[in-house]
């Protein structure tokens with residue numbers, strides 16, 4: 534069992550939780566008000582001030598900026614090259630290439646920003662490796678390689694033979710895979726808290742403990758109320774992560790699941806032995822993805838995307854602390870890396886994941902409003918949130934540009950079933966996916982009922998898996 538299992542987790546403790554800023558009190562006027570101080574909200578604030586240095590920017594954060602998923606994730610800074618086939622299917626080849634290239638620039642942009650701003654977020658550009666762990670998944674990395682080759686961007690996704698995979702990282706489960714050079718890792722909480730600090734230095738007004746509870750819009754702008762006050766602004770950006778599933782206009786556009794992680798004590802001897810010294814972040818190819826990376830002091834941080842479904846937008850509770858799921862993550866870690874058995878697991882934690890049916894972030898505006906939003910990273914938000922924040926900044930300032938023209942902006946909506954069917958159906962499908970993946974890993978063919986239920990999401994247009 535992990536030594537500790539908390540809501541915030543190891544990264545935020547390592548980074549050091551800052552003292553909360555004072556809550557909003559009274560009326561404040563702004564050009565742009567941002568609801569939510571995760572990466573999306575904070576990058577938006579950053580880019581608004583960069584585009585318009587005199588703009589008055591307010592961030593309203595219910596807790597402390599960066600203590601949601603943005604400070605607790607796996608720290609994979611990935612591009613959208615990993616979803617190229619899906620993006621092409623949805624938007625066409627040219628639009629897919631524009632999106633993927635812009636997302637690669639965001640991966641580099643995070644590193645550049647950290648260097649320029651003197652934020653030591655442990656940024657390391659070691660690339661991303663997708664491996665297959667069972668014959669049933671061998672097609673997945675290969676399909677990604679083929680998609681990249683067919684669009685003439687073969688350098689973005691490179692096939693890896695089993696021995697090439699083993700050279701990067703040796704696990705008894707690994708088979709072949711695909712390597713994406715445009716990826717990095719960060720200490721996610723250091724990045725989030727670094728952003729928070731730089732925003733405050735730039736003069737952005739950050740109010741914490743300030744839950745936005747009412748939004749009114751009118752011809753001239755918007756008004757947002759918290760318990761203690763209100764902000765009147767020309768434009769608002771809703772960057773509240775999974776909580777957007779509570780918004781009446783968006784609740785049929787996303788679901789919320791959860792993911793848990795554990796982190797080992799430093800095990801540099803094991804990393805040396807299995808040859809995992811290149812800093813690659815790695816996932817397998819299952820729908821309920823397992824993801825893992827190393828830290829500069831030689832730990833393994835290991836997560837599993839198979840946490841429970843969340844009812845509506847109720848993201849606290851078992852999405853964040855769930856002993857059974859955390860114990861399952863530990864078992865999975867030991868299966869992938871048997872050498873860690875008997876080593877200490879220092880910490881376990883979890884958080885909600887905002888899932889869009891397309892598995893792509895969605896950026897948009899509420900009709901006839903000065904209100905813009907983004908959600909749906911589906912577990913890949915660390916890199917893309919910089920691109921999304923840049924886009925939202927242009928939208929909030931009403932400056933159409935190459936970002937606002939990306940296909941991620943106002944895509945044709947895909948709807949998810951309403952509650953309570955979403956929660957109940959999601960739980961049944963989750964169980965079928967888990968069963969399918971267990972059988973596949975045991976080399977057995979899943980029974981027809983399991984295959985049928987696990988296939989329901991794809992049949993109703995909801996993407997599952999990588």
Ligand SMILES: Cc1cc2nc3c(=O)[nH]c(=O)nc-3n(C[C@H](O)[C@H](O)[C@H](O)COP(=O)(O)OP(=O)(O)OC[C@H]3O[C@@H](n4cnc5c(N)ncnc54)[C@H](O)[C@@H]3O)c2cc1C
Pocket residue numbers: 568569570571572573574593594595596597598599600601602603604605606607608609610611743744745746772773774775776791792793794824836882883884885886910911912913914915916918
């Ligand atoms: C365990 C885990 C592992 C993950 N691993 C990875 C990974 O390795 N790589 C990757 O790319 N992504 C990963 N993700 C996903 C990634 O963390 C998210 O995509 C990203 O953090 C989303 O940022 P955000 O700003 O949109 O949302 P959040 O980080 O959820 O921020 C939203 C903020 O809004 C605030 N808020 C909500 N409602 C209100 C309100 N009404 N008023 C005021 N404030 C409000 C919340 O308190 C929160 O701080 C992981 C997520 C989890 C949980």
